[in-house]
Amino acid sequence: MLNLLSLYALPVLILVILTVGIIKKVPVYEEFTEGAKDGFKVSVNIIPYLVAIIVGISMFRASGAMDWIASVLAPLLHKFSVPVDSIPVMITRSLSGSATLGLFSEIAQKFGPDAYVTKLCAVIVGSSETTFYVLSVYFGSIGIKKFRYALIVGLLADFIGIVAAVLVCSKVFLPNIG
Amino acid sequence: MNYIFYFLIAFSIIFGIINGRTQEVVSAIMDGAELSVKIAISLIGIMAFWLGIMRIAEKSGLVQFIAKIIKPITKWLFNEIHEESPAIGNIALSFSANALGLTNAATPIGLRVMQELQEENDDKTTASNAMCMFLAMNTAGFQIIPATVIAVLVAVGSKNPTEIIMPAMIVTSIAFISAILLAKLFQYTWKDKGCKETAPETGKEADNA
Structure with missing residues (x-):
């Protein structure tokens, strides 16, 4: 039971965030790439x-x-x-x-x-x-x-x-x- | 941190010489430096992914919604940050990711929280109380399922690897609660050496760098 929880938690979390985004009419692709831009900067x-x-x-x-x-x-x-x-x-x-x-x-x-x-x-x-x-x-x-x-x-x-x-x-x- | 850094390196070099392990200590410099960059580079992709996902969660109002639900708790834990701060929702997300053992998600979300806390921080080179509380919660590492540990136990042929879950949960809860209480205690008792005196010092440090 607990193992299943940890297996599904990640994909379900992503699904929920994206679905709420689409329902709320957020331009998900544009916002995703905008946010992702910082990935390189933060890591470096x-x-x-x-x-x-x-x-x-x-x-x-x-x-x-x-x-x-x-x-x-x-x-x-x-x-x-x-x-x-x-x-x-x-x-x-x-x-x-x-x-x-x-x-x-x-x-x-x-x-x-x-x-x-x-x-x-x-x-x-x-x-x-x-x-x-x-x-x-x-x-x-x-x-x-x-x-x-x-x-x-x-x-x-x-x-x-x-x-x-x-x-x-x-x-x-x-x-x-x- | 300056003293810890000095102590780590000076102690290692002196001890290495006494132990006749100078060669190992020297090659540890190379290996350590290489490993650090490897870690950072391997973080770029997953960091970009989660920062992208987090931005969607913020724009859709999901983060603010979570923040509202957990407000009674966070109000006490982070009494110095703004009530509407997006950091609160992200703190909840970061905490959940940690608890579920989703380390890959937890680090990018946690770094996002730090950026948001930094926006409300008056002195950009000194940790705020909110940051110390957040990191206290983080370093205590509250986890529901210690997945990696269980994987190791399975690999060596354990018949009942999940038996460590209960003890680990008790221990992690004790450490977690202690960390929160300690952070609260230090918040009110910690004496900074006068903000006005340290300000020019930090300026000098920046010049040297």
């Missing part, structure tokens, strides 16, 4: 911001800093029955969407779909967005340089999300495994 505008944030994060990942942070956090998180392998996913979550998905795929393949670590990571990945990417692209597209409290709020919410994921998953999934 965000390149500098994308380069800054993606290069920075790629370098950070390549330096091996992630493994170091994971090894520091491991003993602490172990107390809350958080699997060590899920730590890189938690750290990367706010930084890079494609890297997180890559890490999650690796974990899913390595430990199988029924492992607790796989399920925990699935919930973490499935329940949040890439804060750094969203902020730099959205603010970058309109030339905002001072983010004020947006980054703090985004990161705090990510942190709360991870804590919630750990709590919910340990309640839902752990007893089944033993």
Whole structure:
């Protein structure tokens, strides 16, 4: 049922918008092309911001800093029955969407779909967005340089999300495994 | 943001040298730069498509209609923007696209919202409260169906991939509500370093650029 919803949502949305347009006598073709003109401008505008944030994060990942942070956090998180392998996913979550998905795929393949670590990571990945990417692209597209409290709020919410994921998953999934 | 950018790069270079991974760090610069442009270029088409569709939705009054329905909620969330602002309807659309996991539609719609919020922004280089609230809702990433995650679980042979939907929904709701409350809290407590003092500074930045 939910899968069907996500399959039909997009085409139905487009159909509704176009149909309402025709009924209201909007010149849909002219207006469409008029609006679409901005597509190139907006995409090109965000390149500098994308380069800054993606290069920075790629370098950070390549330096091996992630493994170091994971090894520091491991003993602490172990107390809350958080699997060590899920730590890189938690750290990367706010930084890079494609890297997180890559890490999650690796974990899913390595430990199988029924492992607790796989399920925990699935919930973490499935329940949040890439804060750094969203902020730099959205603010970058309109030339905002001072983010004020947006980054703090985004990161705090990510942190709360991870804590919630750990709590919910340990309640839902752990007893089944033993 | 300046400090974060500096920290990311300086820390990576120093750590790379200590770890003996300088080569990897250097090639990450190339790869990262290339990837950024690839992402931007691949966005052009879908961005143009959705900006076109969004314009039809605005011209037909559909966006304004949605804005009217959700007015009681948005009035509280975005108390600083104009009541008739087209941004409100688009915020609802962007939120729906996000919730349904339609990432390809959500980004162009979200960027359109930012443009509209920018029109009502007094200082064009500083984020307004409305923008911070909108992005707080966005980065919390409220999702009904985490489609990509389920796809990965199916790919590795999960018998019951949908069992993560319920926990993910609880977690995403908690994060989402926290994000909204935090943004509201910061809206009233955040201290800017005096708008008049920062104004010449931003001017300098623009000159340097």
